[in-house]
Amino acid sequence: MWASGRILWLRLRQLQWQPTPGAIDHPERASYRGPAMRISLAVLLGWTWLGALGSAQQTPPGLDTLLERASAYLAEYEKTLSSVVAEERYEQIVQYYLSSAAGGRIASFNTWTRRRKLVSDYLLVKVQGLTGWQPFRDVLEVDGDPVGDRDTRLSDLFINQAAQAFDQAARIAEESARYNIGGVSRTINVPTLALVFLGSANRYRFDFRIEGGRKIEDIETAGIGYRERQRPTLIRTTGDNDLEASGVLFIDPDTGRVIQTVLRTDDGSLQSEITVTFRPDERLGIWVPARMKELYKGSSERIEGTATYAKFRRFKVETFEIIK
Secondary structure, eight states, X not given: OOOOOEEEOOOOBOOOSSSOOOEEEOTXXXXXXXXTBSOBOOOOXXXXXXXXXXXXXXXXXXXXXXXXXXXXXXXXXXXXXXXXEEEEEEEEEEEEEEEXXXXXXXEEEEEEEEEEEEEEEEEEEEOTTXXXXXXXXXXXXXXXXXXXXXXXXXXXXXXXXXXXXXXXXXXXXXXXXTTOOSSEEESOOOTTGGGGGGSXXXXXXXXXXXXXXXXXXXXXOEEEEEEEOOSSOSEEOTTOOEEOOEEEEEEOTTTOOEEEEEEEEEOSSOEEEEEEEEEEETTTTEEEEEEEEEEEEOSSEEEEEEEEEEEEEEOOOOOOOOOO
């Protein structure tokens, strides 16, 4: 049984690194919006090492210090990272079910389970003539079958005029979303989404607090909880209603390096949670997404996704002109 058709999607547009708010749309019809344009997702694939702070501090750093270090980490990333592409292996599982009330209790009966495996290129693209990094998923294989007619579209993102490149990137992002399964059609399932909340363009929109850290990737992290307070919210519903984002950012307290992000939304009928863990890539010398776990729970289905990332490399296109 198919669930009611919700749409959770990302329409790619420009995101600039200025203190101007962006917006993400979520259930029923979600779009990610960037400053002054329809959507922008400048999500960050990895980070450079900032180095140790020297002698250990006697007391744990306060919230303002943690936020400043994380923000500095973000700024350093923007300076040093060039175009990066990774191989993404992404498995999705959907359980469709019926619920019935009997004797005051609600019982759920699984009726059908569906699976899908995707192999994609996940890219952060710097479009010539425009500021900001543009991330998107370019699907190569669906359940083992290759996706055709894609030979030149990655190169087009670099060599076309800026406006044409944006349109091309948006088409690829929206086209790739059609391979997702489940009643929630989505394009915001990208591993670097929660990182934009740390940027100067969006930090003012959130209340932050210190939460308990935990050991992740052999690092004793500090937890920064966040909840959106600004209206209108970054996440919008189809009816243009507010939907706040919340979650936890786990960072290295000494460097501000992001180790894990947790992003949650809840509109009362659809709950979502996306957890991303980062690891160092020795070849690039930066921290990159290693694993993304996503969960969507509605009244008639449960969608789980697990994506892993490997083979990170710089993506470079060289062009030349022949004069006859």
